[in-house]
Amino acid sequence: MTLLNADLTVKGSQAAMVERIALRVAAGQSVTLIGETGSGKSLFAQAILGTLPPGLHAQGTLHIEGAPVALDDPKALASLWGHAISVLPQEPWRALDPLMRARQQVAEVHRLVAGKTNAAAAASEDLAALGLGQAAERYPFELSGGMAQRLAIAAARAGGGRIVVADEPTKGLDFARRDEVALRLRRVTDDGGALLTITHDLELAEALGGEILVLRKGQLIERGPAEQVLKTPTDPYTAELIAAEPRHWQKSPSARRGTPVLSAQGVTVERGGRQLFESLDLVLHAGEVVGLCGPSGVGKSSLGDTLLGITAPATGRVTRSDGQARMRFQKLWQDPPASFAPHPALGKGLEDLMALHGIPRDRLPPLLERLRLEKGLLARKPDAVSGGELQRLSIARALLLDPVFLFADEPTSRLDPLTQKEVIQLLTGLARDQGIALLLVSHDPDLIASATDRQIALSPMLSSK
C-alpha cells in the first residue's frame, strides 16, 4: 500500500526552487533524498509538511494513505503531523521540552494525539522498549545525547503516524550515534512504516537502502536503488559527491619534515578538577600535518589550548620554538560564524588585524586568491556568505599572521562534504607548502586517516600510534 505519494514542484516568486519530483513510498519502503545545502532536498520535505519559508509555495499533488491533501493549505498539512506523518527532529536534545519529564513528553502524545486512555502505561512501554525505563522521570538535561535521541523518536512516533520524515537526522552526531540512528530508522520500515529521509550523509543513505534521489540546485540528477546509485553512479555529480566522502579521498603525499616547532613533555591536562589525560609527549615539526582524534569530551580542544599557551598544563612542559612570537601559534575554530564579529563587514576585521600587527596590505590579495575567495566577499557581513567561504576566510585570517603552528579544531564539521573536502585540501596543502605544523582535530576517523601524515589518538588513557 502506498502511504506517501507526492508529485510536486516548489516555486519561489519567479523561478522554481525545486523542479518537479514525483515519488511514492509504500509501507515498508525507504526513500532518501541526498544533496548539498541548497540542493532543495529540505524544501521538498518542507512542502510535504507545509512548513515552507514565506515566499515559497508548492504546486502539484499529494496523497497521504491514498487520500488527497491540498498542498496550499498549511492547516490541512499541519493536521497530518503526528497522526499520519511523524517528523523526527534535527538535534533532538533541543527539540525536547527542557521543563518536562521524559515520560510526560511521550505520554501527552499518546493521550492528546492518539487518543489513548492508558497513555502513561503506553509511554512507559515505549520508553522501556528503547532502554529508557530508568529515565522516565528525568528531565532532558539529565539525559545523555543518545538517550535524548531515543526519547525524541518515541515522542515523534507516539501519535501513530506511519509515514516518518527525517530531515538530517545525523547532523552533528559522532560516529557511534550515527549508527544507532540508522538502526532506529531501519526499524521504521521493518515495522511497516514508510520512511522519507533527507541527508547529505551518504553512509546513512547506504545503511538505509531503498531508493535514493540525488538533488542538485533544485533539480533531480539521478535516482535509483541505493546500492546501484552509490556503487555505480551514472551522473558525474553523484560521483563527485561520493568521492567527497573522506573514506574515498586520495591520500596526498606528506611534505618533508622541517625543524621542531612545538613540543610537549609529560603534559597532563585537567579541566574542572578532572584529569583528562596524563603524561603526553609530542613533537610537531614544520610542514607536517598531524591528526588528533578521540571521542567527544576526551580533551582534544583542551590539549589545543594547552599547546597554544591559552591554559597552563597541570604538570609537564610545553616548549614553543625559540624566538617565535606567541601570535604565530594560531587556532581555527569549529563554528565559523561564531569566530567572526557579526555586524562589521568581513574586510573590516581583516583590515584592523593588518593595521594592529603592521602587516603590509599587499599580503591579503594573493592569500585570497590562493583560497579561491572573491574580493567582493570582504564587503559582506558574516551571515551573507556560505559556511565554506567563512571558514576559508578564517584560514586567510590565520595565515596573515604567518603562523608556524595551526590548531584546527574540527574546522569542517559543520560543512557539506564537497565543501569539507575543498577546505581540508586547501588547509593541508597550505600547511605543507608553507612549512606550518598543522594539528587537525576531527571525530571522523576516515578524514583523519586520509588527510594527515600521522595520528595521535586521545583516549582517557593516552595511546599514540
Add this chain to the structure above:
Amino acid sequence: MLLSIGRSLGWRLAQAGLVAILVGVLSFAMMRALPGDMIFRIAAARFGYDNVTAENAELVRSQIGDPAGISAFLGWIAGLFRGDLGTSLVTGETVLAEIAHQFGATAELAGVAILLSLLIGPPLGLWAGLHPGGWFDRATVLLASVFKATPQFLLGLVLIVVVAIGMGLLPAAGHGEARHLILPGLTLALGLAANTTRITREAVVQARDSDWWRFARWKGLSERQVVLRHGLRHVAVPVLTLIAAQFVALMEGVVVVETIFGWPGIGHALVHAVFHRDVPMVQGTALIMGLAFVLINALADIAARVLDPREAAQ
C-alpha cells in the same frame, strides 16, 4: 533541589542582614543631611505648626535628646538585635506598632496592584506574542510605552479626574471598602502591566521560535495544546522574576499613590515621617520595605527553581 534552595536562602539571609545595616546607615545619614532644625520640625508635628515655641522645642529636646546624634544611631542598631525598632519621635508609640498598623493597608494595596497587573499584562502579552507583528502586537507596544512613560502621580490624577470626578463611578479617596482599592490599585497596576506585557510577549515569541515548540507541534499537538502544556510554564519563569524585580518600582509607586489617594499605608507614613524628621520611623519603614524586597526575591527564586529544574541543578 532542597540543598540548592537551602543555599540560596542562606545567601538571601546574608543579603537581608546587609540590607538592614545599609538602610539604617543611609536613611540616618540622609535625615541628618536635610536642612532645618530637626527639633523644631518634630515639635511642629507634635503641637501643630502654629504652636511651635522655643519652650516647646526645649521640652521636646529634653525628652528625646539629639535625634541626629551618633548615640541615637548606635541605640537604633543595638535595638535591631533585640528586634526593637525604637519609638516614634512624634507619637511616642513604638515604631513596630505604627508600622504593623500601616503595613496591612500597604500589603492590601500592593497585592491588588500585582493581581490587577497579572490580569492585564500576561494575557495581553500572550496574545501579542502568538500574533507577532499584527495590529494587536503593535497596539500593545504603543500602550506599554505610554503607560511606562507616564509618572504615577499623573496617571493617578487623570484617573481621579476622569473616573471619580468626571464619571462619578468610584471614590477619589478613602479606605475600608473594596471600591476604594480600585483606583489606587489600577494606578500602580497599569505601570507594572506595561512591563509584564512586553516580557510575556518576548518570552512567547522566543518560545514559539524554539525547536521544542516546533517539535511539540510535529508530535501532533495543536497550537492551543502547545501553549497550555508547554508554553505557559516557560513564560512563567521570566514573568515571575520580573514581578520580583518590579517590587522596587512598586514600593516607589506606593509612596506616591498612597499620598495622592490618602491611603493610610506605609508609604504615606514614610512621607510624613520625613516631613516630621521622625528618624526612627523613617529607618523602620525603609527597613521593612528593604526586607520585604529581599523576601519577595527569595520567594521568586524558590518558585523559579520549582518551575525550571535546570536552575536547581546548577
